Amino acid sequence: xxxxxxxxxxxxxxxxxxxxxxxxxxxxxxxxxxxxxxxxxxxxxxxxxxxxxxxxxxxxxxxxxxxxxxxxxxxxxxxxxxxxxxxxxxxxx
Amino acid sequence: xxxxxxxxxxxxxxxxxxxxxxxxxxxxxxxxxxxxxxxxxxxxxxxxxxxxxxxxxxxxxxxxxxxxxxxxxxxxxxxxxxxxxxxxxxxxxxxxxxxxxxxxxxxxxxxxxxxxxxxxxxxxxxxxxxxxxxxxxxxxxxxxxxxxx
Numbered sequence: 001x002x003x004x005x006x007x008x009x010x011x012x013x014x015x016x017x018x019x020x021x022x023x024x025x026x027x028x029x030x031x032x033x034x035x036x037x038x039x040x041x042x043x044x045x046x047x048x049x050x051x052x053x054x055x056x057x058x059x060x061x062x063x064x065x066x067x068x069x070x071x072x073x074x075x076x077x078x079x080x081x082x083x084x085x086x087x088x089x090x091x092x093x
Numbered sequence: 094x095x096x097x098x099x100x101x102x103x104x105x106x107x108x109x110x111x112x113x114x115x116x117x118x119x120x121x122x123x124x125x126x127x128x129x130x131x132x133x134x135x136x137x138x139x140x141x142x143x144x145x146x147x148x149x150x151x152x153x154x155x156x157x158x159x160x161x162x163x164x165x166x167x168x169x170x171x172x173x174x175x176x177x178x179x180x181x182x183x184x185x186x187x188x189x190x191x192x193x194x195x196x197x198x199x200x201x202x203x204x205x206x207x208x209x210x211x212x213x214x215x216x217x218x219x220x221x222x223x224x225x226x227x228x229x230x231x232x233x234x235x236x237x238x239x240x241x242x
Binding site: 001057063070072073078080082 | 161164170171172174185
């Protein structure tokens with residue numbers, strides 16, 4: 001599952017629709033990709049060392065992959081707040 | 094009336110599925126094709142036929158709608174995949190960290206022990222959300238509605 005590629009933000013009032021912003025989250029993921037790969041390699045190494053040392057917990061790689069799973073599952077989340085004549089809409093696309 | 098048939102009719106009555114989807118589900122139930130079976134529900138019943146319509150009828154989003162007494166409105170739509178992923182993540186958190194999380198949450202009045210969650214419980218929980226609907230009407234006119242769709 002891919003993480004959300006865009007984040008839509010809209011700020012306005014009840015009278016005026018205001019302005020909407022389409023933020024390209026895919027740019028953030030591209031920038032973070034080398035760091036993520038590096039961290040993944042480190043967790044694999046840590047897990048192998050912990051496994052060889054007979055440690056009961058050696059699931060850091062799975063933990064990291066699950067974090068990516070949570071990130072990917074945020075796609076489709078919508079938050080809409082209308083309060084005090086202000087309107088804020090947020091959507092992960 | 095079989096349990097699966099009753100469940101489909103309840104979903105239709107509750108507005109969870111359309112009449113056409115209900116018809117498709119009932120047709121699939123009647124077709125009784127032995128080559129395609131799918132586990133459906135916590136009661137251990139076996140759904141015979143094409144499982145695709147049943148899977149499509151599963152809720153995809155959890156809605157939380159709040160109407161405040163002063164006219165403020167909050168509408169949150171959370172994919173159930175996020176709930177599922179989050180619960181699965183809790184089963185992978187190191188035990189020491191989980192103990193700290195549990196104690197911190199207990200201090201804040203939320204005594205939930207995530208270490209008791211098992212992967213099979215998560216699927217059952219998600220499936221059960223289909224039937225869930227919470228409606229709260231406050232005395233000052235505020236309303237809270239939680240449902241899966």
